Amino acid sequence: MYAKIALGNVRKSFRDFSIFFLTLAFGVCVFYAFGSITDQAAVIQMAEDERRMVEALSDILGGVSVFIVVILGFLVVYANRFLIRRRKREFGIYLTLGMDVRHVSTIVVVETLAVGVVALAVGLVLGIALSQVMMYVTARLFEATIKGFVFAFSLTACANTVACFAGIFLVTLVFNVTTVSRYKLIDLINADRVSEKVKLRSLPLSVVLFVVSVALIGVAYKTLIEHGMVEEGPYFALATGLVTVGTLLFFFSISGFLLRLVQTSPRLYLSGLNMFVMRQLNSRINTAWLSISLVCAMLFVAICGVCTGFSVATGMNESLAAGTRYDMSLVSYPMGLASQHEEGPAAADGYDAIARLRADVPGYDEIFRDAVQVNQYAYDADGSPLVDTTVEELFANTDFSGNATMQTLIQGNTTQTLTLVPVSEYNALCEMAGEPGVELADGECLLWNDLSSLDELWEAVAEQNPEIEACGRTLRFAEDPIVSMLFSDMPAGGSVSGALVVADDVLPAGASPTCTVVNLMYNGDRAEVEPRAVAAVEDAYDDVMGGGSTLDAWPVWNLTTAQGLLEQSSGTTVAVTYLAIYIGFMLLVSCAMVLALQQLSEAADNVSRYRVLAELGAERRLISRALLAQVGVYFLFPLVVAVAHAAVALSVINDIVALLTGFQIGTALVGTVCFVVVLYGGYFLVTYLTSRSMVVRSESRAAGL
Amino acid sequence: MAPSHVRPDAAAASARPVLSCQGVDKLYGSRTNVTRALDDVSFDVAPGEYIAIMGPSGSGKTTLLNCISTIDRPTSGHILVDGQDITSLRSGQLSRFRRERLGFVFQDSNLLDTLTARENIALALTINHAPAREVPARVEQVAARLGVADVLDKFPHQMSGGQKQRVAAARAIVTNPSLVLADEPTGALDSKNSRRLLESLEALNADGATIIMVTHDSFAASYSRRALFLKDGRIFNEIVRGSKTRKAFFDEIMDVVSFLGGEGADVR
Numbered sequence: 023m024y025a026k027i028a029l030g031n032v033r034k035s036f037r038d039f040s041i042f043f044l045t046l047a048f049g050v051c052v053f054y055a056f057g058s059i060t061d062q063a064a065v066i067q068m069a070e071d072e073r074r075m076v077e078a079l080s081d082i083l084g085g086v087s088v089f090i091v092v093i094l095g096f097l098v099v100y101a102n103r104f105l106i107r108r109r110k111r112e113f114g115i116y117l118t119l120g121m122d123v124r125h126v127s128t129i130v131v132v133e134t135l136a137v138g139v140v141a142l143a144v145g146l147v148l149g150i151a152l153s154q155v156m157m158y159v160t161a162r163l164f165e166a167t168i169k170g171f172v173f174a175f176s177l178t179a180c181a182n183t184v185a186c187f188a189g190i191f192l193v194t195l196v197f198n199v200t201t202v203s204r205y206k207l208i209d210l211i212n213a214d215r216v217s218e219k220v221k222l223r224s225l226p227l228s229v230v231l232f233v234v235s236v237a238l239i240g241v242a243y244k245t246l247i248e249h250g251m252v253e254e255g256p257y258f259a260l261a262t263g264l265v266t267v268g269t270l271l272f273f274f275s276i277s278g279f280l281l282r283l284v285q286t287s288p289r290l291y292l293s294g295l296n297m298f299v300m301r302q303l304n305s306r307i308n309t310a311w312l313s314i315s316l317v318c319a320m321l322f323v324a325i326c327g328v329c330t331g332f333s334v335a336t337g338m339n340e341s342l343a344a345g346t347r348y349d350m351s352l353v354s355y356p357m358g359l360a361s362q363h364e365e366g367p368a369a370a371d372g373y374d375a376i377a378r379l380r381a382d383v384p385g386y387d388e389i390f391r392d393a394v395q396v397n398q399y400a401y402d403a404d405g406s407p408l409v410d411t412t413v414e415e416l417f418a419n420t421d422f423s424g425n426a427t428m429q430t431l432i433q434g435n436t437t438q439t440l441t442l443v444p445v446s447e448y449n450a451l452c453e454m455a456g457e458p459g460v461e462l463a464d465g466e467c468l469l470w471n472d473l474s475s476l477d478e479l480w481e482a483v484a485e486q487n488p489e490i491e492a493c494g495r496t497l498r499f500a501e502d503p504i505v506s507m508l509f510s511d512m513p514a515g516g517s518v519s520g521a522l523v524v525a526d527d528v529l530p531a532g533a534s535p536t537c538t539v540v541n542l543m544y545n546g547d548r549a550e551v552e553p554r555a556v557a558a559v560e561d562a563y564d565d566v567m568g569g570g571s572t573l574d575a576w577p578v579w580n581l582t583t584a585q586g587l588l589e590q591s592s593g594t595t596v597a598v599t600y601l602a603i604y605i606g607f608m609l610l611v612s613c614a615m616v617l618a619l620q621q622l623s624e625a626a627d628n629v630s631r632y633r634v635l636a637e638l639g640a641e642r643r644l645i646s647r648a649l650l651a652q653v654g655v656y657f658l659f660p661l662v663v664a665v666a667h668a669a670v671a672l673s674v675i676n677d678i679v680a681l682l683t684g685f686q687i688g689t690a691l692v693g694t695v696c697f698v699v700v701l702y703g704g705y706f707l708v709t710y711l712t713s714r715s716m717v718v719r720s721e722s723r724a725a726g727l
Numbered sequence: 728m729a730p731s732h733v734r735p736d737a738a739a740a741s742a743r744p745v746l747s748c749q750g751v752d753k754l755y756g757s758r759t760n761v762t763r764a765l766d767d768v769s770f771d772v773a774p775g776e777y778i779a780i781m782g783p784s785g786s787g788k789t790t791l792l793n794c795i796s797t798i799d800r801p802t803s804g805h806i807l808v809d810g811q812d813i814t815s816l817r818s819g820q821l822s823r824f825r826r827e828r829l830g831f832v833f834q835d836s837n838l839l840d841t842l843t844a845r846e847n848i849a850l851a852l853t854i855n856h857a858p859a860r861e862v863p864a865r866v867e868q869v870a871a872r873l874g875v876a877d878v879l880d881k882f883p884h885q886m887s888g889g890q891k892q893r894v895a896a897a898r899a900i901v902t903n904p905s906l907v908l909a910d911e912p913t914g915a916l917d918s919k920n921s922r923r924l925l926e927s928l929e930a931l932n933a934d935g936a937t938i939i940m941v942t943h944d945s946f947a948a949s950y951s952r953r954a955l956f957l958k959d960g961r962i963f964n965e966i967v968r969g970s971k972t973r974k975a976f977f978d979e980i981m982d983v984v985s986f987l988g989g990e991g992a993d994v995r
Contacts, residue, residue, distance in 0.1 A: 292862045631841070635854070637831060637837070638826060639855070644854070
């Protein structure tokens with residue numbers, strides 16, 4: 023019998039249940055679709071290393087999914103809570119009719135179960151459809167092809183989804199049963215009459231809390247901007263903590279604060295429907311501040327995620343173009359690592375790496391058309407440093423107001439002394455790359471830095487330390503002190519930062535290079551020659567490359583090819599973009615969903631209120647505006663705060679991204695803004711229009727039209 | 728609102744009526760099965776009058792009130808308020824008409840639960856674009872007249888039913904409407920609170936407000952100056968209180984009611 027009542031209830035209050043149902047189905051759908059990415063990859067024909075990429079990606083997604091499940095869980099419980107609260111009176115009637123609390127619980131359980139199972143089934147079907155679409159999107163991203171129509175079903179994803187939602191569901195069930203059994207009959211019966219208790223906090227307290235919250239957020243911003251994210255110490259954690267508490271407090275206090283503030287101005291408060299709108303907001307925000315804070319946090323992560331993801335992906339592509347000027351770069355350390363400076367096999371060759379390569383690599387002249395060797399010198403024949411100044415000392419003597427992140431990152435390896443590069447070698451490199459060379463006047467030197475984001479720093483160094491002692495001579499920086507030719511192929515540039523380019527005769531006889539790079543150009547098409555070239559070099563040096571002692575790894579310690587870098591990063595780009603979109607999309611939709619649910623489930627209550635307004639003769643325009651303000655505030659408030667937080671966080675993230683890839687986040691901002699506006703704005707619009715049509719319908723009834 | 732010293736029934740003939748219903752018909756249902764809720768109803772209400780519309784359930788009294796209040800439209804006939812035919816107003820004009828000319832008191836006070844009493848009353852003014860600086864004083868004044876000055880800062884759920892109805896009455900008259908429409912205002916009140924509300928309405932009428940009250944309660948009707956009786960959508964009878972005491976008027980009303988066979992027929 024209870025089952026019959028329960029199912030009847032679901033049928034009767036379909037609209038109320040539909041919100042719960044939609045949330046659940048939506049969650050299941052998205053969760054399944056992203057969970058099935060690995061299995062989709064099996065269907066798509068893609069290269070082996072791309073496949074590994076996808077597997078790594080789905081591992082990360084797995085971690086992120088835990089986070090998503092928590093949010094979805096919250097969503098479901100939240101939607102459910104509304105449902106239960108709306109029906110208090112109904113439960114009250116059951117109890118007065120003599121039903122036991124246990125029986126009412128049974129009804130609730132059956133109801134939730136029925137809706138849940140159907141939602142799970144519908145969600146899975148939709149999820150399979152969505153994953154089918156996503157499979158083609160993934161294929162496009164990886165530039166792979168799918169032959170014909172393939173139906174992909176992932177059993178693991180399905181099982182995971184069912185397990186996760188069974189868990190969420192259990193929580194909901196326990197929540198419902200405890201809520202129902204805790205209600206007192208008197209509250210249930212009066213549920214319709216007593217609206218949510220409107221607590222009014224005292225104005226001074228609200229103002230104080232508001233000021234405190236703004237101060238906390240301000241301090242957090244300042245800490246973050248000053249210390250960045252990577253500096254050691256408690257700064258980042260501190261900033262995060264402060265901003266969290268500050269935001270919570272902000273939304274908590276603003277509910278009491280804003281109403282009182284507007285009330286102090288009768289002009290504003292006693293005009294049109296302002297009073298009504300303010301009260302309307304206040305009646306809910308007392309309980310809604312927590313969910314608004316949560317929405318704000320999710321929006322923040324979404325904006326940061328999407329923006330960082332886009333910019334890292336774009337930045338990688340751009341810096342990659344700059345970091346792959348040579349077809350192949352071979353780096354070695356002829357004297358071992360900096361601290362060793364011993365003589366090894368390189369000394370026997372007179373440090374001529376190209377001659378060694380020509381002798382060792384089979385078919386060298388056929389494979390390579392051009393090669394330039396560039397050496398960095400740090401010690402003279404006796405092993406004493408050529409330049410006494412260390413990078414650290416230079417920085418210490420430089421007043422640079424750059425960002426915290428950059429300085430922190432640089433501080434890591436600044437104890438070494440500056441190295442010297444003969445200008446002839448630098449010019450040879452320029453010539454090979456087809457760039458104009460440099461000329462040095464007597465006693466001049468240049469600073470070599472191929473990481474563009476550090477240019478400003480080095481310019482400041484050269485400007486404030488115009489002279490430098492090297493090999494017993496005083497050198498001054500040329501008028502344009504920075505040169506930026508790529509030292510060796512690197513995914514993001516940055517293979518040399520702070521070497522001095524000096525006239526060849528500055529270097530004393532007998533000095534031997536600590537670091538050598540040979541940049542080579544292929545004889546023919548890059549992609550075509552690549553396999554042969556790599557095979558030949560590996561064939562010759564497989565035993566010394568990359569392992570054992572750096573001293574013995576002459577002339578190849580490390581092999582980098584432009585083609586290799588490009589292939590490697592296309593996978594990374596896709597992975598990062600995918601991740602960013604996944605997180606961003608999920609979070610944004612969840613936020614919008616929470617807000618839309620909140621507003622729509624309130625709409626029923628609001629309808630009667632707006633009808634009273636219509637009966638009092640408020641114009642439709644006025645009513646629409648009031649509704650827009652009410653819905654708008656809920657959507658806009660968390661967005662504004664989240665955008666403020668994100669702006670600060672992104673300015674710091676920007677430092678890191680710029681340092682790693684030379685890419686400025688600003689460019690990705692346009693894309694992110696479009697993304698947010700379309701998705702979030704769409705939800706806002708739909709919510710507003712839906713509520714308005716509900717209100718207008720009832721208003722028309724009131725007007726007899 | 729200056730008190731009117733003209734007795735309504737004396738002035739009724741001379742002044743232009745506030746409300747004039749002319750041959751109002753209201754039909755419901757399909758072509759084959761027509762229900763005639765209002766059948767050629769015609770009457771005038773003079774400024775400052777206090778009219779009770781009585782009748783048993785289904786007699787059409789709520790339909791009539793809905794037509795007057797522009798919540799519903801008559802099928803044929805005309806309703807003139809201050810000489811303006813409201814049956815031909817479009818929806819934009821309707822809301823303007825409602826907020827400028829009418830004041831409502833409903834059976835369930837219909838106050839907004841999120842607003843305090845003060846704000847509920849003020850809302851009627853702000854919707855009417857009253858200047859903000861006038862609002863507080865006018866709210867205080869009308870609240871004092873209806874005896875709700877001490878509950879102004881309470882929310883509806885903190886007030887008794889009677890207080891809520893009096894706040895609703897205050898909201899209805901604060902805009903100085905041409906016509907106050909009350910639909911079973913005492914329906915949900917106990918006798919003490921009923922009397923209190925009716926006395927308030929009587930006082931408002933004495934100050935010049937024109938009131939039309941729909942009720943099936945003879946006691947409530949006895950506070951009016953004139954009672955119209957509806958039966959099956961037609962005006963069945965009309966009695967004027969004139970100089971009679973309220974008790975005498977009540978007895979007269981009861982006679983008609985028992986003749987009609989409505990409620991209270993066996994109270995006598």
